[in-house]
Amino acid sequence: xxxxxxxxxxxxxxxxxxxxxxxxxxxxxxxxxxxxxxxxxxxxxxxxxxxxxxxxxxxxxxxxxxxxxxxxxxxxxxxxxxxxxxxxxxxxxxxxxxxxxxxxxxxxxxxxxxxxxxxxxxxxxxxxxxxxxxxxxxxxxxxxxxxxxxxxxxxxxxxxxxxxxxxxxxxxxxxxxxxxxxxxxxxxxxxxxxxxxxxxxxxxxxxxxxxxxxxxxxxxxxxxxxxxxxxxxxxxxxxxxxxxxxxxxxxxxxxxxxxxxxxxxxxxxxxxxxxxxxxxxxxxxxxxxxxxxxxxxxxxxxxxxxxxxxxxxx
Amino acid sequence: xxxxxxxxxxxxxxxxxxxxxxxxxxxxxxxxxxxxxxxxxxxxxxxxxxxxxxxxxxxxxxxxxxxxxxxxxxxxxxxxxxxxxxxxxxxxxxxxxxxxxxxxxxxxxxxxxxxxxxxxxxxxxxxxxxxxxxxxxxxxxxxxxxxxxxxxxxxxxxxxxxxxxxxxxxxxxxxxxxxxxxxxxxxxxxxxxxxxxxxxxxxxxxxxxxxxxxxxxxxxxxxxxxxxxxxxxxxxxxxxxxxxxxxxxxxxxxxxxxxxxxxxxxxxxxxxxxxxxxxxxxxxxxxxxxxxxxxxxxxxxxxxxxxxxxxxxxxxxxxxxxxxxxxxxxxxxxxx
Numbered sequence: 001x002x003x004x005x006x007x008x009x010x011x012x013x014x015x016x017x018x019x020x021x022x023x024x025x026x027x028x029x030x031x032x033x034x035x036x037x038x039x040x041x042x043x044x045x046x047x048x049x050x051x052x053x054x055x056x057x058x059x060x061x062x063x064x065x066x067x068x069x070x071x072x073x074x075x076x077x078x079x080x081x082x083x084x085x086x087x088x089x090x091x092x093x094x095x096x097x098x099x100x101x102x103x104x105x106x107x108x109x110x111x112x113x114x115x116x117x118x119x120x121x122x123x124x125x126x127x128x129x130x131x132x133x134x135x136x137x138x139x140x141x142x143x144x145x146x147x148x149x150x151x152x153x154x155x156x157x158x159x160x161x162x163x164x165x166x167x168x169x170x171x172x173x174x175x176x177x178x179x180x181x182x183x184x185x186x187x188x189x190x191x192x193x194x195x196x197x198x199x200x201x202x203x204x205x206x207x208x209x210x211x212x213x214x215x216x217x218x219x220x221x222x223x224x225x226x227x228x229x230x231x232x233x234x235x236x237x238x239x240x241x242x243x244x245x246x247x248x249x250x251x252x253x254x255x256x257x258x259x260x261x262x263x264x265x266x267x268x269x270x271x272x273x274x275x276x277x278x279x280x281x282x283x284x285x286x287x288x289x290x291x292x293x294x295x296x297x298x299x300x301x302x303x304x305x306x307x308x309x310x311x312x313x314x
Numbered sequence: 315x316x317x318x319x320x321x322x323x324x325x326x327x328x329x330x331x332x333x334x335x336x337x338x339x340x341x342x343x344x345x346x347x348x349x350x351x352x353x354x355x356x357x358x359x360x361x362x363x364x365x366x367x368x369x370x371x372x373x374x375x376x377x378x379x380x381x382x383x384x385x386x387x388x389x390x391x392x393x394x395x396x397x398x399x400x401x402x403x404x405x406x407x408x409x410x411x412x413x414x415x416x417x418x419x420x421x422x423x424x425x426x427x428x429x430x431x432x433x434x435x436x437x438x439x440x441x442x443x444x445x446x447x448x449x450x451x452x453x454x455x456x457x458x459x460x461x462x463x464x465x466x467x468x469x470x471x472x473x474x475x476x477x478x479x480x481x482x483x484x485x486x487x488x489x490x491x492x493x494x495x496x497x498x499x500x501x502x503x504x505x506x507x508x509x510x511x512x513x514x515x516x517x518x519x520x521x522x523x524x525x526x527x528x529x530x531x532x533x534x535x536x537x538x539x540x541x542x543x544x545x546x547x548x549x550x551x552x553x554x555x556x557x558x559x560x561x562x563x564x565x566x567x568x569x570x571x572x573x574x575x576x577x578x579x580x581x582x583x584x585x586x587x588x589x590x591x592x593x594x595x596x597x598x599x600x601x602x603x604x605x606x607x608x609x610x611x612x613x614x615x616x617x618x619x620x621x622x623x624x625x626x627x628x629x630x631x632x633x634x635x636x637x638x639x640x641x642x643x644x645x646x647x648x649x650x
Contacts, residue, residue: 199590238585
């Protein structure tokens with residue numbers, strides 16, 4: 001089964017990239033591949049992942065230990081399962097630095113409180129001595145971000161970091177990530193099923209479906225002028241917070257395909273409202289369709305009439 | 315609709331549901347139950363008109379699900395009155411309450427946990443009919459197939475088991491089960507939050523279609539304000555066991571009066587990057603206080619950006635009419 005199939009992209013220093021897709025689209029697996037952390041029995045069977053011109057796939061285990069958590073850090077959806085419940089939060093952050101060689105013992109200890117302060121945990125000195133269960137969900141996610149940042153990585157991968165959080169807490173975490181990106185220049189890959197969260201933080205976006213990138217480009221361009229029918233439907237399947245009148249939501253018929261039994265041709269064609277005969281036979285390539293925008297589609301939304309678009313809502 | 319299965323609705327002129335000063339307190343344990351109480355719902359009043367969708371929003375722990383369950387009488391209220399089709403529910407017992415339940419049904423968040431894995435879909439959907447002894451076997455089979463069809467399920471699948479269905483289809487099964495008794499009220503408790511984005515729209519559209527077709531009344535409980543706005547005629551906002559604002563969907567979103575509502579609205583990111591770039595979220599300080607020991611006065615005053623002392627910490631603002639049909643509980647409504 002190919003969970004992720006033939007993905008190519010690059011990222012600049014300090015960039016913010018969003019990966020959007022539904023469960024099983026391969027977005028988390030793409031992130032884990034960047035860390036060379038694909039869970040057994042899965043493995044990276046082909047391709048290269050270059051980080052500052054070094055291939056992550058061929059790194060030795062010693063190099064990987066320094067790379068993971070040192071150069072690239074990752075935070076997950078559920079901060080409770082990523083924190084050790086029996087160790088103090090401050091100690092766990094210190095431990096993250098001690099596992100790498102950038103800071104010595106004393107430096108690591110001294111950095112804990114400023115790191116907690118940086119992620120805006122109130123009274124950081126006292127809080128460093130708390131256990132994870134004494135933290136709220138939002139604070140735990142802040143602590144995870146502090147831990148992720150402790151070795152000054154150049155890339156932070158955030159996998160659904162706000163999905164388990166309430167909307168007011170989500171707003172706080174998103175603002176924090178924006179500030180960190182701006183102040184520290186840390187590049188961020190944000191993985192989310194939520195197009196609004198991506199729109200909030202990321203200048204560039206990749207839309208994934210069934211293990212493939214189906215569309216990518218600058219977020220503004222892709223969200224304003226989506227060319228792939230999947231992107232178009234995804235954006236119209238959620239009500240907008242500023243909806244002026246009641247518009248019927250676009251629902252995508254059926255469900256995402258089983259990755260071990262992918263449809264022929266374009267993987268989205270069984271659910272696509274705009275498919276043509278060719279879509280069922282031939283898989284389209286990812287091609288340039290606009291300014292810095294790529295899409296994997298034979299039809300493209302710019303060739304779909306307004307009437308056909310409206311008809312989908314009925 | 316097959317005749318013997320239809321329950322005759324009681325004609326009423328007033329609201330379908332009337333909730334008056336309802337509280338629900340949970341003991342926290344402690345020796346011999348002398349521990350503190352969690353004030354999950356604390357003095358809530360509102361009406362739901364027939365055919366209306368009332369949206370109930372709030373963050374986790376605000377008491378919105380508890381309120382839904384108390385209205386359904388799945389948990390008894392600690393105090394207050396709940397009227398349904400003009401009859402008081404809190405005083406009802408046994409068979410009387412059982413009969414009323416035919417007219418009110420609930421849909422749950424988790425379509426995996428709310429269906430018995432050992433029952434076939436046909437049995438799951440037919441169970442409410444069986445419970446009330448409605449119709450004979452053939453009538454029931456016919457009704458089940460009919461309901462499955464309107465819910466977008468293949469009626470030939472009655473012999474399959476829940477694990478054979480996807481999350482979205484399971485939610486449809488849950489809706490079919492709720493619909494089979496021709497209820498007038500459906501409480502939908504986070505009906506789409508466990509589903510994939512592309513499936514959420516299917517369920518929202520289905521609920522809207524069913525409402526049109528069967529003149530249903532919904533209490534739609536969710537944390538997602540955009541979805542609530544989309545489906546609701548009126549919206550009630552809850553914070554820490556209290557309703558802080560009720561108004562039409564449009565008024566709540568266009569002219570929110572309570573600072574908490576305003577904060578919630580400012581927190582939602584917009585999928586349009588251009589609009590999103592100009593959004594200024596109002597960030598709340600601190601954490602949501604414990605419902606065991608809620609703040610004095612206005613419960614939001616500890617985090618409110620415009621709270622003024624001492625009035626906000628001492629005097630609890632009543633939920634009162636501030637504009638035409640627009641109700642809010644704030645000393646400084648509309649000032650943020």
